[in-house]
Amino acid sequence: MTDKPKLSMLTLGGTIAMTAASAQGAVVPKLDAADLLATLPELEIDLVTHDFRQLPSPDIGFTDLAALAEKIEQEIADGATGIVVTQGTDTIEESSYFLDRTIGGDVPIVMTGAMRHPQQAGPDGPANLSAAMVVAADPQARGLGTVVVMSDEVHAARYVRKSHSTSTGAFTSPNAAPIGHIVEQELVLLSRPRPYEPLPRSPRLTETSIGMVHAALGDDGDWLRPFAEHTDGLVIAGFGGGHVPSRLVPLLAELAEAKPVVLASRTSSGPVLTRTYGYPGSEQDLLSRGLINAGFLDPFKARVLLHVLVSAGADRAEITRIFHDSGEISVS
Ligand code: ASP
Numbered sequence: 001m002t003d004k005p006k007l008s009m010l011t012l013g014g015t016i017a018m019t020a021a022s023a024q025g026a027v028v029p030k031l032d033a034a035d036l037l038a039t040l041p042e043l044e045i046d047l048v049t050h051d052f053r054q055l056p057s058p059d060i061g062f063t064d065l066a067a068l069a070e071k072i073e074q075e076i077a078d079g080a081t082g083i084v085v086t087q088g089t090d091t092i093e094e095s096s097y098f099l100d101r102t103i104g105g106d107v108p109i110v111m112t113g114a115m116r117h118p119q120q121a122g123p124d125g126p127a128n129l130s131a132a133m134v135v136a137a138d139p140q141a142r143g144l145g146t147v148v149v150m151s152d153e154v155h156a157a158r159y160v161r162k163s164h165s166t167s168t169g170a171f172t173s174p175n176a177a178p179i180g181h182i183v184e185q186e187l188v189l190l191s192r193p194r195p196y197e198p199l200p201r202s203p204r205l206t207e208t209s210i211g212m213v214h215a216a217l218g219d220d221g222d223w224l225r226p227f228a229e230h231t232d233g234l235v236i237a238g239f240g241g242g243h244v245p246s247r248l249v250p251l252l253a254e255l256a257e258a259k260p261v262v263l264a265s266r267t268s269s270g271p272v273l274t275r276t277y278g279y280p281g282s283e284q285d286l287l288s289r290g291l292i293n294a295g296f297l298d299p300f301k302a303r304v305l306l307h308v309l310v311s312a313g314a315d316r317a318e319i320t321r322i323f324h325d326s327g328e329i330s331v332s
Contacts, residue, residue, distance in 0.1 A: 034049070093161050097146075151171065
């Protein structure tokens, strides 16, 4: 018998695992779990490791995420009390949300990465990995779902954004705050996100295509029709509280009749409104034409959620209901 936490670590590549042939060369993912662990002091945990992928995170796709979720569920069934996933930071805000929405149960899934690669001065990978282990091993983390641990902060997957391209403080939760901190190698938890019922992962995940379009000043969207034809659903990242140029409205209304079209905000924080503006192209106009409100969900998380729902065959009413709940929309 042992009281030690039983952690399972899965590596997917990313800057945390990158090296170059020479000190001046550009880095690519190369290091495996054993290499990453060699940078940490000895750990008081039972740890199994899996070198799952060796990718820069822009190359992670839904096929990889579905396989990762399955592997994590298998590790949990085999007795893991916490999961640590290392991956590139570029897409961690999306992959963490995917895992958060599709894996049930109480076992915490803790994702981390690095902003500085191991050959730079002051690489943050070892500190982030060590902090992720602390969180995954702490019984307080049970029931938190998937979190991202970077720079000694714990961010809920539903809130976290990569908000800077190079800073070691790149990770923020713009609509909330970190839900916890790692202080003197211990987890200090400040708040707990409410749990979600896990959504099903359909085999159709890999063949579903959801497009994302950002509204931009003066863009009449002429190019959008042929692009939209090749998608099963769309996320429109509107201006401000959910607005687009009026010239785009007839096309968006037509598309919303044919497939789910979700309206998010391109601002990176704050919700889509429901009843403030009434001009053509305003949130009220678009919602009245069948677009689905993403609420507080940013366009990237909205796209992941729509992808999961469309691939599972959810109908418009179900998609609207789940977005209403996930986007924390308080008005009916
Ligand atoms: N481009 C890298 C990646 O996402 C950046 C990182 O790992 O932080 O894999």
